[in-house]
Amino acid sequence: MFQRDISPVCYKLHLPILSSLFEGLHKPAISIGKSVNGSPLWVVEISDKPGQREAEPAFKFIGNVHGDEPVGREVLMQLAYWLCDNYLKDPLATLIVENTHLHILPTLNPDGFALRRRGNANNIDLNRDFPDQFFPINDDINYRQPETRAIMSWIKQEHFTASATLHGGALVANYPWDGSRDKRKQYYGCPDDKAFRYMASVYSQSHYNMSLSKEFRGGITNGALWYPIYGGMQDWNYIHGGCFELTLEISDVKWPKASELLVIWKQNKMSMLNLVASLVKTGVHGRIFAADTGRPIPGSLMVKGIDSKISASRTFGDYHRILAPGESYEVVASMEGFTPKRTRIMLEREAMNLDFILDPDGTNAQTKPLPNDCGCDDGIKPFLIREAYLWLYLLVLFFLLALYLLFRRRISSRLARNPPKRPVAI
Template structure:
């Protein structure tokens, strides 16, 4: 009798133990797709997703009011390189504050624009804290650190520390309507979010913002895993598999820039190189990442920057340091790579908002309305050879001019252990008997060399006069060393 009374209590404790375990699948956008009827987490309502965030866990994090104060304090302290503005309000009417950082923050320029978004999910607050640290680092190091100066003077950086301030206050994943904002965007495969009347105000604010600012690239910061995620996030048949977008190679490069610059993201045992295709990890639909790429021409990554969704505040300085160079290098890569230019009308000479495409990639980038400027991210050119260190470089293409590019690769120390390929003359370059001549045939080689030398002298005299009137011009070949 006593045992039967204990059974319900034991089952309840066991259920609580399992539900309290952290799940990485919830980091990017909700429950595992297998739990959603095979439709990759279509549901935007998260009535069952209310994690218990205690006051002890929240201690040390800025409240919404404190974050708002910190943003305006930053704007006052760093007014020479920043402006503060709002893109809208949350369900509970809290302003969605943005910090713009640039050497000309109140002016339109023909420069690439990048946005960072934090706190997309209310129970993932690490991004809002890290982004404020990024803003302050750039302000403190401008004109002191070369990387900070490069970013401030060549990019218009926009930082939205908290997309979901209501969810943060409520200590749950969704917004005040308990809607997962990373399921609320229009989807390329399914029309579940096409009803504008049901779209959340935070989502509308982001969509209007993207259409207004013409961002080149962006990243949203999440918690619950340690990986750089790139499109596509879903598949047409809702299957879980690798599903690359037209710019798959470029996105992999961007994700690798972040992962390789991170303290330990690239060492992940779960994700090779610390990066993953979203649909290969687990499909989601209505995500912000894919919508940015399709409708905004904006190359967006979803960055999971903390294994724990809500780590202790004491860990925030370490998390910031682990991600600092990743964030800075991702921004710098926007300047140091890609193709940048402007589009003009031939008849008026005025800039026009045309578009740019790269052959072989079914995706176009539109130019800005004001300056007709475009910024096309491209994967770097890389030369490689077994036994040598790989080398990459950038090329500048001018109108009606081709560029020849030579690479000089450095040995990696393993050349002597490998057999080099045979050259066009049939010799093996690693053969120590390459110039060995048998004694009985020495006279033949000497006679041949004498004849060749005589012919060389005769032709040299004959060609000397011709070279005075006929010169061959050859374009200088750029060499990557």
């Protein structure tokens, strides 16, 4: 069982204990899948409204991707405890709990951890098991590991804005791309390179000594420049989930002594908190609406000059776009069946709120009903509801008519047996 004082038995982590510790701030630990050997992959969501959809950015932390890098799982458990203990006491904890949905998966590779080796029970490196953009590896889902499939399903279910995986063996904040087209060791930046460098710097500069690195300038590095990998989770998140993910190496030593874990936690504490808080404190946030109905719509948001887009949520039409501050951007909101709208903004250090109201473009696409998060068709639902009310009305009317006819019949029968007396004039 995890000990809150980070005692020498720290490496024996038991996640379901969270189910009874932080009542009200989290929903009970849920499993997003199972490992090769059947161990649940436990996740805890921390929020003031856990389990509910809100127009807020969502962030996820994942630890122990490699079984022989256990520091991340211990630090993430301590983060969960600290946030719940300090909610309404510490301003940063309160900001995160009330304005984000934080998901924590302390261990993605419980089997590898138990075996004290890098790969999972099948000895597969999970950070090489995702579909790759440059080379057609792992394209057959049947050949992917169950832990990999669980992450891919989770990303499709949740609308994550950003995330980070915690590793060990170095001290640096790594950002995409992780590989290059020609497999050479070189700087290979993604379309959101400036935003990723900003995110990595937020972590590095908040760390005790990461930014002082002699090996990595500023304590950050492009993955392909450091050493190229293929089939990594970081790039897949960005391409297929619109989720800005960092790979964080938080300890030079993979298996530090248990007595050193508290030091590592303290060195990374502000980095983790500031990284999550940056989703609220910076960037562009807003909602996308349809002008004809006033309803939120799941449109897309693009920035001119940046070849990537993010999607607004289906429930609230909210978007959360990470951008490097201190620059001017032309932001474009669009959706099929609507006329795109664009505007130019100057993004300072603080976050900017920007809503879009899109006009239908007059094509048939505008009348196409929009699916919602439950998979229902909102265009059909009102019709079904109206039809149900009509049938209910007719049923009630028929029932009242039957009662009326029955009443008339009984009155007529009584009058036939006892005719009324004629009034007498006096």
